[in-house]
Amino acid sequence: MERLSVMKKLPPLLVWGLPVASGVLFVALWYGVRAVSGLQSWILPTPLEILQAAWREHTRLLAAAGHTAVGALGGFTLAAALGFVTSLVLGVSRSLRAGLYPWLLVLQMTPVIVLTPVIMLWAGPGLPGIITITWLISYFPIVANMTQGLLSSDMNHVALFRMANASRLQEMLLLRVPSAMPYYLAGLRIAATLAPIGAIFGEYMAGNASGGTGGLGFLVYSYNTQIKIPALFATALTSCLLGFMFVAAVSWLNWLVLHKWHDSFERNDH
Amino acid sequence: MVISVAGCGRKTESAPALTPALAKIRFQTDWFPEPEHGGYYQALAKGYYATEGLDVEILPGGPNAQVMSSVAVGRADLGMTNGDDVIVAVARGVPIKMVAAEMQRDAQGILFHTAHPVRDLRDLKGRTVMAGSGSTWLEVVRKKLGVEFNQVPLVGDLARFMNNPGFVQQCFVTNEPFFARQRGADVGVLLIASDTYEPYRVMFTGNEFLARHPDVVGKFVRASLRGWADYLTGDPAPGNKLLAARRNDLPPEFMAYSIKAMNEYKLVSGDPAKGEFTGQLTAARLEKQIRLLQEVGVLDKAVAVSDVATFEFIPKGQ
CATH class of the missing domain: 3.40.190.10 (Periplasmic binding protein-like II)
Known part of the structure; x- marks a missing residue:
């Protein structure tokens, strides 16, 4: 990737130093705004107040993050599995693709917020509804990427398979699916950033805090109505960390699947 | 799922030990657990439901809880919500009925x-x-x-x-x-509630459930009203303890405030000077509400009081 190679040319000190510097600058600006404006903590908490709130609320935040992770993982897994299968169906034939793809677009274009009441009615409140919402949000990028991947096999390889009289199934499973893996994983990576957001949104729209603890979306309600704004920021921080964990997990999966053969990973074996 | 308790017959003495199996009831609330549901949690904590032969599960609500639809499609057996909403839903064809008031006035x-x-x-x-x-x-x-x-x-x-x-x-x-x-x-x-506009908060159930298990509905209403009276005038600690276990973000002072407000505004007990009491629904007031809803255009057609509520479970006035 081009951006990565640019980063590589920077001395390591700058690679680490620049974000730290911009971070410090941002925090300084934050304190400055707070000091000049005279805003109270419940309007603009300082980073320290947010960290203090995070510490004070850490049991609640961790339990909520666990709750959200379950919803996010459920929706993500469902999207990954159904996305894979859907793409195979779409990749098999041009007419299936022509017949179904527009409807997938319709599904993608429909705002989930409009579907929420119906999802609540059909899937039920709490986890089933949250997983459905997360699935809806993270499904499409996987399908779009994977389908594109299945159609992007090297034409020379396809010609080779056809010359050897390989069946359509063989062509699909032995050639197209493996060569579509980088696309699939790229789709998963997008989905991984969307899944925690989807789950929090789901909790905010469809959660019921069953089992004694709600997820991060529930805490948004709770802290908001109780005007615990520093804790609300701490919730944002926690959500952000959860998002990074999801992306890190998929990046690791990406490395696991691709590092042995794909060009995007440089090998040190020569 | 409901296991009928027909075997109990008419109660002379409440003796839960003789009941072979408790009837399982799912009760859908309209929001995350909160003191405004305290009476139900008190009834659960103090065993009032069990005394009536009911094994009640209180389902937490939340945003988009769809309380009425949940009851109508049988995901829950009974629910609670604003009385106006039930009137409007019935007019739109949702097969539910109010069975008792939870609050004489909406909060x-x-x-x-x-x-x-x-x-x-x-x-x-x-x-x-x-x-x-x-x-x-x-x-x-x-x-x-x-x-x-x-x-x-x-x-x-x-x-x-x-x-x-x-x-x-x-x-x-x-x-x-x-x-x-x-x-x-x-x-x-x-x-907001005033002489012009005074919606109840109500307990309601699906018409089918009501037809099949009127006895269960009656028991649920009786135990819930007992729970409410006890929660607001007795020691609310048992109900609050259950609430806190299901929702750990509510400070105790808030629960105390909430209970105080319910008492101060006589939300549940109503105004005895007007002949109101806990659980009461009157046909006259519902009639007035239906007319008002029509007048302001929320309801586009009339609906009969007998379609929105049944009065057979309302306790006799004190």
Whole structure:
């Protein structure tokens, strides 16, 4: 990737130093705004107040993050599995693709917020509804990427398979699916950033805090109505960390699947 | 799922030990567990449901809880919500009926800064009001009282309110005032319910369930009302303990405030001077509400009182 190679040319000190510097600058600006404006903590908490709130609320935040992770993982897994299968169906034939793809677009274009009441009615409140919402949000990028991947096999390889009289199934499973893996994983990576957001949104729209603890979306309600704004920021921080964990997990999966053969990973074996 | 308790026959002495199996009942609440559901949790904690032979599971609600639809499709057996909503749902063909009042008056109120008081709904004239879109009371104020105001959608936080002394917002008299005061705001609150508009909060069930298990409904209502009376006038600790176990973010002082507000506004007990009592629903008041809903355009057709409520489970007046 081009951006990565640019980063590589920077001395390591700058690679680490620049974000730290911009971070410090941002925090300084934050304190400055707070000091000049005279805003109270419940309007603009300082980073320290947010960290203090995070510490004070850490049991609640961790339990909520666990709750959200379950919803996010459920929706993500469902999207990954159904996305894979859907793409195979779409990749098999041009007419299936022509017949179904527009409807997938319709599904993608429909705002989930409009579907929420119906999802609540059909899937039920709490986890089933949250997983459905997360699935809806993270499904499409996987399908779009994977389908594109299945159609992007090297034409020379396809010609080779056809010359050897390989069946359509063989062509699909032995050639197209493996060569579509980088696309699939790229789709998963997008989905991984969307899944925690989807789950929090789901909790905010469809959660019921069953089992004694709600997820991060529930805490948004709770802290908001109780005007615990520093804790609300701490919730944002926690959500952000959860998002990074999801992306890190998929990046690791990406490395696991691709590092042995794909060009995007440089090998040190020569 | 419901296991019929027909074997119990008529009760002479309540003796739960003789009941072979408790009837399983799912009760859907309209929001995350909170003191406004306290009576049900008290009934559960003190064993009032078990005494009646019921094994009640209180299902937590939340945003988009769809309480009425859940009961109508059988995901829950009974539920609670605003009485107006049941009337409107019945008119739209949702097969449910009120079986008792939970509150004689809905707890919705107007939250204001005392520097810019709202003493009467007419004081809303020209003000900016944060309110739930589609709330019936908005139509009542506009059409019945002829008061115009700017409405902004309710998002459930107090940030804007806290920042703007002229701002008013829809609230529950049992809830937001506590948190606003805790943050140092000098606020007042006006109960929306008045002689013009006085919606109940109600317990309701699906018509099919009602036809098949009237005995269970009767027991549920009796135990719930007992729970409410005990929660508000006795020691609420057992109910609060259950609430806290299901929701660990509610401070005890808030629960105490909420209970105090329910008592102060006589939300559950009603006004004895008007002949009201806990659980009471009257045909006359429902009739009046239906007419009002029609008048302000929330209901597009008449609906019979006997279609929206049954009175067979209402306790006899004290």
